[in-house]
Amino acid sequence: MSILVIAEHDNNALKPATLNTLSAAQQLGGAIDVLVVGSNCQAVAEATKAVAGVNKVLVADNAAYAHILAENVAKLIAMLGKGYSHIIAPATANGKDILPRVAALLDVNLVGDVMAVLSPDTFKRPIYAGNAIATVQSTDAIKVLTIRGTAFPAAAATGGSATIEAVSEVVTAAKTRFMGEEVVKSDRPELTAARVVVSGGRGLGSGENFKIIYALADKLNAAVGASRAAVDAGFVPNDMQVGQTGKVVAPELYIAVGISGAIQHLAGMKDSKVIVAINKDPEAPIFQVADYGLVADLFTAVPELTAKL
Amino acid sequence: MKILVAIKRVIDYSVKVRVKPDNSNVDLANVKMSLNPFCEIAVEEAVRLKEAGKASEVVVVTIGPKAAQDQIRAAMAMGADRGIWVETADTELDALTVAKLLAKVAQNEQPQLLLLGKQAIDSDNNQTGQMLAALLDYPQATFASKVVIEGNEALVTREMDGGLQTLGLTLPAVVTADLRLNEPRYVKLPDIMKAKKKPLDSTSPDVLGVSLQKSVNLLRVESPAERQAGIKVDSVDALIDALKNKASVI
Ligand SMILES: Cc1cc2nc3c(=O)[nH]c(=O)nc-3n(C[C@H](O)[C@H](O)[C@H](O)COP(=O)(O)OP(=O)(O)OC[C@H]3O[C@@H](n4cnc5c(N)ncnc54)[C@H](O)[C@@H]3O)c2cc1C
Numbered sequence: 001m002s003i004l005v006i007a008e009h010d011n012n013a014l015k016p017a018t019l020n021t022l023s024a025a026q027q028l029g030g031a032i033d034v035l036v037v038g039s040n041c042q043a044v045a046e047a048t049k050a051v052a053g054v055n056k057v058l059v060a061d062n063a064a065y066a067h068i069l070a071e072n073v074a075k076l077i078a079m080l081g082k083g084y085s086h087i088i089a090p091a092t093a094n095g096k097d098i099l100p101r102v103a104a105l106l107d108v109n110l111v112g113d114v115m116a117v118l119s120p121d122t123f124k125r126p127i128y129a130g131n132a133i134a135t136v137q138s139t140d141a142i143k144v145l146t147i148r149g150t151a152f153p154a155a156a157a158t159g160g161s162a163t164i165e166a167v168s169e170v171v172t173a174a175k176t177r178f179m180g181e182e183v184v185k186s187d188r189p190e191l192t193a194a195r196v197v198v199s200g201g202r203g204l205g206s207g208e209n210f211k212i213i214y215a216l217a218d219k220l221n222a223a224v225g226a227s228r229a230a231v232d233a234g235f236v237p238n239d240m241q242v243g244q245t246g247k248v249v250a251p252e253l254y255i256a257v258g259i260s261g262a263i264q265h266l267a268g269m270k271d272s273k274v275i276v277a278i279n280k281d282p283e284a285p286i287f288q289v290a291d292y293g294l295v296a297d298l299f300t301a302v303p304e305l306t307a308k309l
Numbered sequence: 310m311k312i313l314v315a316i317k318r319v320i321d322y323s324v325k326v327r328v329k330p331d332n333s334n335v336d337l338a339n340v341k342m343s344l345n346p347f348c349e350i351a352v353e354e355a356v357r358l359k360e361a362g363k364a365s366e367v368v369v370v371t372i373g374p375k376a377a378q379d380q381i382r383a384a385m386a387m388g389a390d391r392g393i394w395v396e397t398a399d400t401e402l403d404a405l406t407v408a409k410l411l412a413k414v415a416q417n418e419q420p421q422l423l424l425l426g427k428q429a430i431d432s433d434n435n436q437t438g439q440m441l442a443a444l445l446d447y448p449q450a451t452f453a454s455k456v457v458i459e460g461n462e463a464l465v466t467r468e469m470d471g472g473l474q475t476l477g478l479t480l481p482a483v484v485t486a487d488l489r490l491n492e493p494r495y496v497k498l499p500d501i502m503k504a505k506k507k508p509l510d511s512t513s514p515d516v517l518g519v520s521l522q523k524s525v526n527l528l529r530v531e532s533p534a535e536r537q538a539g540i541k542v543d544s545v546d547a548l549i550d551a552l553k554n555k556a557s558v559i
């Protein structure tokens with residue numbers, strides 16, 4: 001058994017989701033190698049080397065990998081991954097984009113969003129927006145998996161002493177042209193890794209009104225999330241959407257403000273440890289999952305909460 | 310330019326699914342079924358490209374039981390020109406098998422643009438488009454929120470974890486639709502009537518030369534852990550007190 005973990009990073013820093021994926025790798029058992037593919041990503045390789053339990057860090061550092069495009073990165077991973085029993089990555093936008101392509105190149109299936117490892121070939125994963133949990137067994141020679149970060153603890157970022165090996169193969173993307181990106185800059189904690197998340201929904205009424213959510217989040221050193229309705233209405237950018245088809249979060253404390261609690265939203269936050277709902281409608285379904293519900297107008301309750309904390 | 314759209318019949322998004330008492334699967338008996346919302350968005354995008362003069366024909370394909378023809382008709386009512394039904398009794402094929410079947414259909418049809426949903430809301434797999442692109446060795450753009458056809462390229466804006474990314478894909482290419490790509494139209498009764506007359510061909514995995522082998526087997530399905538019902542607090546002060554002293558999270 002040997003496992004190839006695909007690191008999630010931005011060429012500067014290793015993303016926390018990688019550490020959760022590494023603890024899933026540890027549960028699989030076997031030697032763990034980590035592939036860092038990117039451009040000018042040596043700092044990421046150094047950080048990965050220090051993570052507990054890593055055997056070898058493979059570094060594919062080339063301008064061709066600057067934007068982690070599926071076309072060439074999947075080919076590279078499929079080539080390097082052939083000798084492993086498992087190829088795994090966090091279930092992030094990149095992981096979901098690239099790993100299915102890797103699996104098909106290797107003529108195997110992929111088990112996505114793994115939330116429990118029962119044995120090296122048997123896994124639990126959510127289906128139907130998390131309203132059912134499937135146990136599936138893979139008979140493929142190489143198991144390709146994406147890992148739901150919130151379901152596994154983070155591996156220790158220090159204590160390891162892996163070797164670093166450069167990957168010399170360069171695969172280029174002949175048919176994909178990178179044209180640009182709009183990266184959302186934020187000093188707040190990352191949504192999927194934050195200890196506290198404050199989310200706003202359609203009840204906020206406008207992007208301008210989200211300032212009361214940000215003020216509360218700042219008081220709690222929290223990340224800010226949103227419902228699909230708030231994103232669709234243009235109140236906040238798409239990367240803040242929590243839910244079945246957005247990000248999955250499981251913080252210690254989740255505060256839902258002006259969110260009704262549709263099943264698609266619950267799918268992304270119902271594993272949070274403590275859930276608070278602030279909503280003026282006492283019948284809103286969000287109260288069925290909330291540990292503490294406050295029936296109130298958010299425009300008075302949220303500023304009052306921020307002021308009193 | 311021909312566009313091929315892959316569509317799936319799934320449980321309606323408003324239905325909360327139940328697990329069968331014997332834990333063998335979920336219970337879909339007498340449950341409302343619909344066109345997967347992301348597939349609906351993909352169909353809408355294809356039809357808009359045709360209406361804008363960028364595409365000449367929109368072909369929809371579905372793999373599934375006979376009832377899946379309803380979803381082909383629904384896509385035709387939205388404006389698709391023609392349908393292909395790949396008949397399989399099994400509704401739970403592996404994603405790789407679905408991708409292989411779609412790849413064969415694509416080889417027969419030779420579309421320039423292949424549109425899929427980013428995710429089927431039953432399996433929540435989010436894999437088929439990426440696998441199809443790999444099998445055809447086409448470029449891909451998943452999670453699309455904007456598609457522009459310019460010359461021999463599809464310029465696609467994608468929803469990423471940290472914001473938006475724009476890629477130029479050389480056609481033929483695979484694009485998977487995210488929620489904000491468009492808002493699907495409401496179909497009108499005359500369109501539903503017109504759809505009944507549009508051509509629908511059927512084929513089978515045998516004819517396409519794909520074997521339906523499975524490598525991911527479903528062993529058990531269970532309900533998720535239910536959350537204990539909480540309490541209502543009557544003031545902000547009571548909420549702060551509970552979070553500090555009962556839950557100890559702030
Ligand atoms: C395929 C598909 C995928 C989806 N994926 C997602 C997803 O990933 N994430 C997601 O969130 N949704 C998703 N949805 C959408 C989901 O079904 C709901 O439409 C959405 O979550 C509703 O957002 P909301 O709760 O903000 O809005 P609403 O349902 O409109 O609720 C607004 C709430 O605000 C309250 N409110 C209004 N004013 C005030 C006030 N002044 N004070 C206090 N409370 C107030 C109201 O009582 C109401 O409960 C998806 C839907 C589909 C079909």
Ligand SMILES: Nc1ncnc2c1ncn2[C@@H]1O[C@H](COP(=O)(O)O)[C@@H](O)[C@H]1O
Pocket residue numbers: 314315316317345347348370371372373404407424425426427428429430432433434435436437438
């Ligand atoms: N049985 C099917 N028939 C046709 N298209 C499918 C089928 N299953 C999945 N797809 C396509 O693949 C997309 C993603 O599905 P999935 O990878 O299963 O989440 C769907 O939105 C469809 O476009």
